[in-house]
Amino acid sequence: MTEPAPPDQPTDLSPLTLNRLSVYLRCLRRLEGEGKVTISSADLARRFHLSATLIRKDLAQFGELGIRGVGYDIVKLRARLETILGVDREHRAVIVGAGNLGSALARFPGFNRGAFRIAALVDNDPAKAGQVIGAFTVRPSAELADVVHEHHIELGILAVPPEAAQDNYDALADTGILAVLNFAPAHIVERTGVPIKTVDFLIFLEELAYLLRGNES
Amino acid sequence: MTEPAPPDQPTDLSPLTLNRLSVYLRCLRRLEGEGKVTISSADLARRFHLSATLIRKDLAQFGELGIRGVGYDIVKLRARLETILGVDREHRAVIVGAGNLGSALARFPGFNRGAFRIAALVDNDPAKAGQVIGAFTVRPSAELADVVHEHHIELGILAVPPEAAQDNYDALADTGILAVLNFAPAHIVERTGVPIKTVDFLIFLEELAYLLRGNES
């Protein structure tokens, strides 16, 4: 037995590392599109304002992914990162709430890309059921569980008013959905087994506001 | 001179601290809405799943904001955090791009709240100029600079297709805008003095996908 026990998946990655891996994946896709075949950590760092050592440290924890003296094989590394991040297969999602934001997300190409497919759109307003929004016919919320099972949906995307967010999260959790992305500015009590990630637009604006301190317009 | 030189604004905060301060601010607003007057770091931690020591460390760097044996005055601390974060005055923003996402953001109540006001919406499609979307009449992109000056706009919000993102960022920068929030899935070359923050929805989905590894649906 000469196998040095390849450290295939560290039990879990810190959020910082995880985000960086996402960034690396994006960069590799860009390079792949440009037809490049291999890339060194130093090049990657230069082109995308990253740290070369950090890239190597991040990648090394998954085994010896690079070739010394040469660099990383872009296609192979890209595929490996996809597996690590869990985006090597399709994930279907349902958008709950066909209001402004829900409709926009349903039509937004940047959302229906890569490993993710929006499979359905539901709304609890009977007037909305049956309407066609982008590629979807809105289904009534009452049929949520059916929709989830019919389309083998794993992810829920909450685009409902804040006061309805908890109820809709609970309804999603009841269907056996695996995780939820929430766009409502509301605090949601999480159920074990159904992780929720809230995207709060105000936080992004606040980060910008902080940069502007003193900069009176 | 008994003044111990109050450390009013540390030169700059780490992104981690900054995000936590945003979170504290949200919590305090909730508590204020509930009519609570003071709160201890331990209570705050319990109620919102935070760390009490970390809260105290975070706050202590701005001087002695709490009262020993009592806790923090909610209203006073909230106001102080608003100043620290730069959200103690109104920031006006223009949305560039009146497509799906731009229109949704223009109407999204969660975006036009707190210290932030969407003041205008522009689009480079002449067919869209003049259309009314939510509270706004779309202005042509050619008038961007006028719009920015008329409304004393400090922030630009990019909701254009990825291939148009760089040009529109540059156009915003030319108007003298102070910072940009970008929703296009594109890498933008930043100009010094005009910080840009890109919000990539796929990253959020990827974070969820990572949690699902192994969890075959």
Added chain:
DNA sequence: GATTGTGAATAGATTCACAGCT
């Protein structure tokens, strides 16, 4: 008695520097 603010201790993340492949 309760709770803050903080120095010391610990844990975690990043960079340095270089040995080891190709």
Added chain:
DNA sequence: AGCTGTGAATCTATTCACAATC
């Protein structure tokens, strides 16, 4: 020669433990 992988060093963030204060 060039570049990865990695132990050691450094820097940063968080927690512990307790003195200071109300």
